[in-house]
Amino acid sequence: MSKTILHLDDEADIRELLSAFLNTKGYRVLSVSSPREALETVRHESVDLLITDLQLDEADGLETITQLKTIRPGIPVIILTGVLMMPSVAQETLGQHVACFLEKTTPLASILKEIQRVLGA
Amino acid sequence: MKDHNLRRIYIFFLVIFAVIAVIALAAVRSINRAQASTDWVNHTYATIYELETTLSYIFAGDGSVRTYVITNNARDLAEARESFANMSDHFQTAKALLRDNPDATARLLQIEQLAVQREKLARALLTAHQASQPEEIKRLLQADNGSSELAEIKRGLGKLRGEQMNLVGEQDHASYLQMQTTRWIVGIGVMIDLVLFAGVAWLIRDDLAARTRLQTTLEDANSQLEDKVSERTRELTESNEHLTVENLERQWAAQSLEHQLRYNLQIVNSVGDLVFVMTKALNLTRINPAVTHRTGFEEKVLLGKDLDAVIHLTATEDKENGRTVVLHSLKQGRDMYAQPAVMRDQQGHETPVRFNLFPLRDGNKVVGAVLILPSQSDLPRPNPNARATLIFP
Numbered sequence: 483m484s485k486t487i488l489h490l491d492d493e494a495d496i497r498e499l500l501s502a503f504l505n506t507k508g509y510r511v512l513s514v515s516s517p518r519e520a521l522e523t524v525r526h527e528s529v530d531l532l533i534t535d536l537q538l539d540e541a542d543g544l545e546t547i548t549q550l551k552t553i554r555p556g557i558p559v560i561i562l563t564g565v566l567m568m569p570s571v572a573q574e575t576l577g578q579h580v581a582c583f584l585e586k587t588t589p590l591a592s593i594l595k596e597i598q599r600v601l602g603a
Numbered sequence: 604m605k606d607h608n609l610r611r612i613y614i615f616f617l618v619i620f621a622v623i624a625v626i627a628l629a630a631v632r633s634i635n636r637a638q639a640s641t642d643w644v645n646h647t648y649a650t651i652y653e654l655e656t657t658l659s660y661i662f663a664g665d666g667s668v669r670t671y672v673i674t675n676n677a678r679d680l681a682e683a684r685e686s687f688a689n690m691s692d693h694f695q696t697a698k699a700l701l702r703d704n705p706d707a708t709a710r711l712l713q714i715e716q717l718a719v720q721r722e723k724l725a726r727a728l729l730t731a732h733q734a735s736q737p738e739e740i741k742r743l744l745q746a747d748n749g750s751s752e753l754a755e756i757k758r759g760l761g762k763l764r765g766e767q768m769n770l771v772g773e774q775d776h777a778s779y780l781q782m783q784t785t786r787w788i789v790g791i792g793v794m795i796d797l798v799l800f801a802g803v804a805w806l807i808r809d810d811l812a813a814r815t816r817l818q819t820t821l822e823d824a825n826s827q828l829e830d831k832v833s834e835r836t837r838e839l840t841e842s843n844e845h846l847t848v849e850n851l852e853r854q855w856a857a858q859s860l861e862h863q864l865r866y867n868l869q870i871v872n873s874v875g876d877l878v879f880v881m882t883k884a885l886n887l888t889r890i891n892p893a894v895t896h897r898t899g900f901e902e903k904v905l906l907g908k909d910l911d912a913v914i915h916l917t918a919t920e921d922k923e924n925g926r927t928v929v930l931h932s933l934k935q936g937r938d939m940y941a942q943p944a945v946m947r948d949q950q951g952h953e954t955p956v957r958f959n960l961f962p963l964r965d966g967n968k969v970v971g972a973v974l975i976l977p978s979q980s981d982l983p984r985p986n987p988n989a990r991a992t993l994i995f996p
Contacts, residue, residue: 495858503851506844564862587859590852 485601486510486527490520490534490546491562496586500533500562503590504597517546524553531601536563547579558600562586562593608810615803619796626792633785640778644771646700651767653697658760660690661718665753668725672732672740680729687722694718707763714759717752877976883933883969885910885926893978899949914958914974915945929960929972936962936969946976 487509491497497513504511512527514520517540523529532550536543547559559579564586577583581600584593664686671679694715701707724747731739871878871891877898880889887905895901898913905913916925925944932939939960946956956976963971 499851499855499858503848503855506848506851564859564866585859586862587856590848590855 484508484510485530486512487531487533487597488520488523488527488529489513490515490517490532490538490543492516492535492539496535500590500593503594507594509597517541517549520546521549521553524550524557529554529557531597532557532559533562533597534559536561536565544579560584560596560600562588608806612803612806615799615806619799619803622792622795622799626789629785629788629792633781636781637778640774644774647767647771647774650697650700651764651771653693653700654760654764654767657690657693657697657718658757660686660693661721661756662753664690664725665721668728669744672728672744675732683725683729687725690718690722701763707766710759710763714756714763717756717759720752721756875978877978879910879914879974879976880963880971881910881974882971883930885929885972887912888971897948898946910974913947914956914976915947915953917943917945919943932960933962933969933972936964938962 487504489497489500489511491500491513492515494515497515501511501513512523512529514523517538520532520534524532532547534543534546538546543561543563550557550559558581560582561580562584582596584596664683667679667683667686670676671683694711698708698711698715701711724743727743728740731737731743874891875893876891877894878889878891879887879894881887887908887910890900890902890905894905894913900913910916911926916929918925919928919942925942929939929942939958941957942960944956944958946954948954959975959977961973961975962969963973
């Protein structure tokens with residue numbers, strides 16, 4: 483049975499591209515544009531992985547992660563953001579909350595590798 | 604089915620049907636001849652019977668008359684009359700049966716004349732007997748003893764009978780030959796047809812074998828073609844998937860580049876310091892909104908203009924020409940900090956400032972420069988070993 487990935491990003495182009503790519507690799511992708519939709523989805527769907535942006539229209543990405551983990555405590559999270567960070571700083575500040583931190587400039591193949599590593603595939 | 608095979612089969616069947624037609628014709632002719640022969644034989648035997656019967660009655664009548672003359676028995680008389688009556692009847696029947704044979708009919712008529720003479724003699728004897736004239740009876744009998752009429756009648760009828768028997772024999776032989784001929788025709792015809800049927804069967808078998816081989820060849824070719832098509836389809840599918848992924852990667856790279864450019868632009872535009880981007884020749888290529896806010900100059904007005912249009916590079920603290928120093932630093936790829944200059948606004952007001960200058964590099968080449976006027980132009984000279992770090996909480 484294929485794994486289900488919840489993708490949260492307020493940019494439609496990003497959602498479409500990542501969803502299309504992960505579909506070709508056999509993943510079921512649920513794309514949402516707001517933290518509210520993400521919370522609703524997690525309540526009703528069995529989600530194996532959350533990929534989220536940090537800078538969202540309605541809320542902060544880290545806050546959203548915290549709220550989601552109250553509903554699904556063990557859910558792994560990958561941050562996929564366009565904000566350039568120092569890797570060491572990102573690891574230090576975000577490493578406790580997420581399984582992986584990626585920039586949106588990362589190639590899709592590398593993103594896939596990280597997804598496979600996090601999901602244990 | 605190949606054309607020449609088909610033609611051969613048609614020809615074979617035509618010959619088979621022709622042979623069957625010949626056999627049928629021969630059989631029908633044989634049956635008709637057999638029927639005619641049977642009728643003729645029956646007719647001939649009937650003729651022979653009539654001739655023999657006629658002879659019998661002649662002798663019976665003649666004998667009965669003589670016996671009556673001797674015995675005077677009424678039964679003999681009756682028998683004599685009956686015999687002569689039957690003799691006449693049979694003569695008529697024999698004549699009817701031989702009417703198609705004029706020669707035989709003529710001879711039978713002659714024999715009939717002789718038979719009639721015998722009958723006349725018998726009447727004469729009866730008359731003499733009834734008249735009780737024994738001398739007459741004796742005379743008649745003596746005269747008859749020297750006559751050869753009976754012998755002639757017997758010989759004639761015997762000859763006629765013999766001829767008929769010969770004809771029967773000849774007919775039997777002819778029938779036998781005809782039957783043999785028919786047997787040979789049928790037998791040979793059946794053999795020919797069997798051979799032809801065998802030929803047709805061989806042709807059909809041969810054609811079926813060819814079709815089976817062709818079928819097998821086609822199936823093999825089809826199987827190979829299907830394998831190739833499957834392989835090619837698989838390759839195309841993989842290629843298509845690969846292209847799809849490549850396309851997605853390109854789109855992703857493009858959007859991330861566009862995203863990053865947008866971010867960088869936002870970062871530069873949000874900075875409060877005045878940022879001037881220029882070529883190595885100190886021609887302006889870009890300014891940030893802070894420049895416009897401070898000087899009143901729009902970007903489109905300053906683009907392409909020399910830096911001196913808004914920033915006049917004054918002499919350094921070492922009394923060197925400011926512009927020369929800047930160009931020299933760019934050439935060497937060195938940063939400059941807190942260098943003196945005069946800024947002009949759109950109204951022509953001049954303000955002394957201090958600037959930082961950073962060479963703009965593309966790889967190892969210096970392609971331009973970034974001049975920054977801190978929002979507070981009298982900021983202390985920064986540590987040249989420090990590097991700017993953008994950190995977002």
